[in-house]
Amino acid sequence: MKVEMKRLSVDWLMEIIHLCIERIVIVDRDGMIVYIDEAYSEFIGVSFDEAVGRSVQDVIENTRMHIVAKTGRKEIEHLQPINESVMIANRYPIFIDGELVGAVGTVMFPDPDNVRHFQNKMNNLMEELNFYKKKAVNELTSKYSFDDLIGNSHSFQAAKTLGKKVAGSDSSVLLTGESGTGKELFAHAIHQSSVRSNYPFVAINCASIPEVLFESELFGYEDGAFTGAKKGGKEGLFKVANRGTVFLDEIGDMPLSMQSKLLRALQEKEVQPVGGPKTLPIDLRIIAATNRDLMKMVEEGTFRQDLFYRLNVINIEIPALRKRKEDIEAISNNLLQKLERKFYRKGTSFSPEVVEKLKEHQWPGNVRELENVLERAINVLDGTTIQLEHLPLYIRDQELKSNELKESPDNETPPKNLSQTPVQPLKETIAQAEKKAIAHALEVVGGDKLAAAKLLGIGKTSFYNKCKVYGLSGS
């Protein structure tokens, strides 16, 4: 027999509802229960007769049916605690002929199979995460050896020899030198030739960690140490580096408050995680680096003297590139080989004029600046020989510029041969001016980045970003 929709009897409708949804409740506009099915009433422990005609709030825990019956807005997949289990509730307003007359609600248990499936998936992900975490720690090894430090000049060789000599000892090393001279490279090499080479090498840039996070980053924190702290706490970098080497880059930028905490950790050979009573023993070798004059900072009271002596057991001063011009060609060739691999090029070389130009330049950003200049050159290179035209204008024209300056000391007067100067994209001119201003500011304040940023009237982060772009940063 064919059954037409509008002729569905109440019995049919009831049976269909019963089959489709296990637990259902219907209320009128005032939130009074007009219907509740057997499964639901059984679940909450009231009979059909007890429930019907009563306010839904008196019968069902945490219900919002009376609200939906008033607002006319449906609520889907709400979590609703009932009888100590959390149910998933769907609540729909009922409109008849466009008029809000009540609401119908269903609740169901989250499918236990689904929950189990979800849990399995989470467990697998956690396992995977732990695996990679361990792996990441294992990969905290040094990447460079002394063979990667190119340069035969007397001053550079002397620094290298000293580095090799002290690598075997456990003494603290302070690497000093301008930004981009290879301090980080030295730190890697020292770790790699030390007895700690099988343990982690952890580099920490003291200038880029916000002061409020210093302690928790370095020493870790206990579960619930502060709001937003990760559950289960977090291991500090000092603990991660245990038995290995910690490289404290830009140590001159470490705030005073942190300096005393660092000193204590180094003296006691233990760290105290934030929010925890217990201390953890640590066994570390410290290599620190800075492009600032720490002695002067000690005199000025911005760097702790006791910490300075603790770090400065062995000082290796890495000479600026302009003071070892004989190394420029060898380093350039070495960098070019690296860049060839990076850019899938082969057989590139420098024209003799380029080599001359590179030797003439003053390199305020040292090897990092040289690296940037060569990367730019290889990017704009069509053939295989790097010519003068592939160098940025500020290097190509340095002689021209210094002549111009000599000719017209008054900056207001335009140089006579301006029309002969090739026009370059505005962006490049602006970039050159910006770089010059930053280098100048750094020079004026003796490498103090915070002070330089202040002088220039820009924020610390923006300043660091720009330094990176122009190869002027120490990190």
Ligand SMILES: Nc1ncnc2c1ncn2[C@@H]1O[C@H](COP(=O)(O)OP(=O)(O)O)[C@@H](O)[C@H]1O
């Ligand atoms: N002697 C060198 N030979 C080859 N590459 C070098 C040398 N010195 C520095 N570099 C390269 O120059 C860049 C800057 O060196 P880095 O160690 O970060 O300098 P710093 O820490 O002193 O600012 C790095 O990419 C590094 O590989």
Ligand SMILES: [Mg+2]
């Ligand atoms: Mg550095």
